[in-house]
Amino acid sequence: MAQNQSTKKYEWNLEPILKNKSLSWWIDEWKKTLEYEVQNINTFCNSLNTFEKWLCNIKSKEKISNVIANYVSNHNYENLSDNKWIELQQQLSYIGKKYEEKLANLTHVYLKNEKTIKEYLANKKFQNYQRMFALIFREKKHILPLEQEKLWTKLTATSYGFNEIFLTLSCSDISFPPIKDKTGKEIKIISAYDLIKYMESKDRCLRKNAWITFHHAYYQYMNTFSKTLFNNFLNANNYAKARGFKSYVDEVFFNDEINENILFSIYKSVENFKSIYLKYKKIKKWIYQKILKINDIEPWDLTANYLKIENIMIEQAKQIVLKALVPLKEEYLTVVKKAFAQNWISFLPKKGKYNGAYSIGRTFGLDRYFILMNFNNSLDAVSTLIHELGHSVHSYFYGKKQNDKNNSWPYCDADIFYAEIPSICNETLLFFYNLKKYAKNSTIKKYLIMQFIDNFFNCTTRQIIFSNWEYAVAQDINNEKTFTVTSGLALYKKLIEKYTGLNEFKKKDEIYQYQYSTIFRISHFYANNLYVYKYAIGQIVGLYVAKRITDKEMLKRYFNFLSSGSSLSPLETIKLLGISLTDKDIYIETKNVISDLIEELQKK
Ligand SMILES: [Zn+2]
Incomplete structure (x- = not known):
């Protein structure tokens, strides 16, 4: 209760x-x-x-x-x-x-x-x-x-028009028919969130109906989505060329102060995760077969949430966070304690409140870095809390450093390129802490590991597939090649195979095809900032840092990184951690961490 x-x-x-x-x-x-x-x-x-x-x-x-x-x-x-x-x-x-x-x-x-x-x-x-x-x-x-x-x-x-059309169709105009559970009872669906929730259900029939209804809703509008996207990229390319860039992606590279080679190098490195990806998918399927007692595992079975930890009180959550962040030492913990003591956080859901979570931006001149969230007593909510604290403590450190200099321009900002690193680092430290805490409970332990690995691949492999697709489509349109639903889907499947090794596209029943409409409903594609591969950077670097944080040198570098704000280019900022995104080491090391966790899953 x-x-x-x-x-x-x-x-x-x-x-x-x-x-x-x-x-x-x-x-x-x-x-x-x-x-x-x-x-x-x-x-x-x-x-x-x-x-x-x-x-x-x-x-x-x-x-x-x-x-x-x-x-x-x-x-x-x-x-x-x-x-x-x-x-x-x-x-x-x-x-x-x-x-x-x-x-x-x-x-x-x-x-x-x-x-x-x-x-x-x-x-x-x-x-x-x-x-x-x-x-x-x-x-x-x-x-x-x-x-x-x-x-x-x-x-x-009007250049935001395509984004607005996309959001209106995918968030408000789209409607979902009611679905049935295993007893035949009809359940009304208000939003996509309902369906996502039901996809986690223990009732297999409900899961299946939620999964099909969710994907079909977008599948039926693929023509509208693809036309909107075509015009969006055409427009973005034309605007970029009017300002003397070669293309839309060329303009984004200029804004991010990077070049194409860095993007390709990240693509290549993430492609190397293919072997562990395949291995993990097989083991996950095997574990789900055992737990759900189902032989023929379907896509809607893998979304089942068979274990919920849901009785954590806010005071307990604060203690968990403080314990998990111990490796960051007192300098860091003091700020987290300050956040709790000075009431930086709006914890509880209430009527009319925004249903997501955030840590504030535009912090120059402020000395409190507020967080909004909707705490629901789950372990996921603790994860959200520690994630948002990652952003707030980051703001605290660059705010302190950049304000110290009398005559400096306050570079009190974090570019999206590296803004997620401290948050992922915190989430990873929470995961390491929980692994130890539940070391003797193999069910919870395996559950936590799978959640962590799923999240890892969602942010790396999956986002890189999306990113490579966006890059290729935008460039094709810039080079006056045609783009249709058929060509878009074919490219998506080709990239899935390239990055995961999976090739399960030929199932006869049409319902299996619905899931590929996903590629047309990635909201970032309509916002023109070549965004999604930056999730992979946050995930890989954040995990790498967390893994090495007990090393004194890394800790020192990490505080330097936190304090630098936007005073350097994104790549130079990441270099403060001793990391180059084109260096193979960080990918090899993160791959090894995931590999070891997969080994854990195979144990009894
Ligand atoms: Zn974040």
């Missing part, structure tokens, strides 16, 4: 964000900094003095707008139907938009004054601003004349 958790103890305390001032005071201050920019946009380069004041104002603006954004959006996510916060958010976005238009020529002004700014930056005092301006100046080749930029803003207002 869940404890009476309706206590303030498990709610976050957002008030300290405002530092005893009212929200309207902060909004007025924010407007002043924006007004300052408008007044000084053409003169800030006149002298070293005006330049310094300009930079100072940018920093204030950043801090103030982060205070406002975090205060308002966290309140909003706590109750998404509370009009007070919805209206406030709209008002703020109108103010932001108004000034954005007034400051539309800022990048042009920076580029026009490149020589002068570089002279100023040579001054030791401004050393830390160099990366910030280098990132602006490298855009030079891709910036359009001002009039064209204005037109661009209007035309590209």
